[in-house]
Amino acid sequence: MASPLPLACLIVLSLWAINEVSGANVSPSDCCLRVKNKVIPRQNVKHFFLQDESSGCSIKAVVLVTRRNRHLCVPHHVEWVKNIMEDVQRRRARKKRHNQSCEIRSA
Numbered sequence: 001m002a003s004p005l006p007l008a009c010l011i012v013l014s015l016w017a018i019n020e021v022s023g024a025n026v027s028p029s030d031c032c033l034r035v036k037n038k039v040i041p042r043q044n045v046k047h048f049f050l051q052d053e054s055s056g057c058s059i060k061a062v063v064l065v066t067r068r069n070r071h072l073c074v075p076h077h078v079e080w081v082k083n084i085m086e087d088v089q090r091r092r093a094r095k096k097r098h099n100q101s102c103e104i105r106s107a
Contacts, residue, residue: 031057032073040064040072042084047092050076 032051045064051073052060062081064072074081 030071031055032059032061032063035059035061035073035075037075037078039080040066040074040084042087045084045088048085048088 044066046067046069048062048064050061051057051063060076061073062076062085064074064081064084066072
């Protein structure tokens, strides 16, 4: 009877090779699978981030993070989304300037 060791080694090596080839090191942790074009009030959006194919996800989208930490997937190319992104960036810049001026006063 043949030894089962060569067969076991072959199975282990095959599984390792499949794992390496399949891109197991690219793990999209939380991707939007679709977007909704429902307008969100800008005051509810705390921040946002972009999702695209380079992050391992299959669609391009903007992920709006609300004040209640809900992640909402919206289309990247519509005007109301662009306006919200600009508003969040303005708020972030204003907050940064305010924090810098407070640091100068306290020094």
